[in-house]
Amino acid sequence: EVQLVESGGGLVQPGGSLRLSCAASGFTFSTYAMGWARRAPGKGLEWVSRINSAGGLTSYADSLRGRFTISRDNAKNTLYLQMNSLRPEDTAVYYCAKYSGPYYSGTYVIGQGTQVTVSS
DSSP states (O other): OOOOEEOEEEEOOOOEEEEEEEEESSSSGGSOOOEEEEEEEOOOOEEEEEEEESSEEEEEEEBBTTEEEEEEEETTEEEEEEEOOOOOOGGGEEEEEEEEESSSOOOEEEEEEEEEEEEE
């Protein structure tokens, strides 16, 4: 059974940083592309960033490029999202996603999410 467990969310002041983690199990992590998506209050799911299975290819939402960094540790079956210079509009539930193959296309499944709140 695929399990994606996000952690690292919380309350942070504007301008602060957080690092989200996603512990994956139930599948061969190193052979699947992964990603992060978010859902802000009252809005739909928005893709934040994606990474291929080997970690050499990444993609970011244009509005987040330069502030967020996705990475993965295939030896630890863990996906990360480093978020810097956080803004109130980054407040959302952040979800870890597993794609159906080594590249970030096609179908995906998401975890339960972790809440990130940016507020003074």
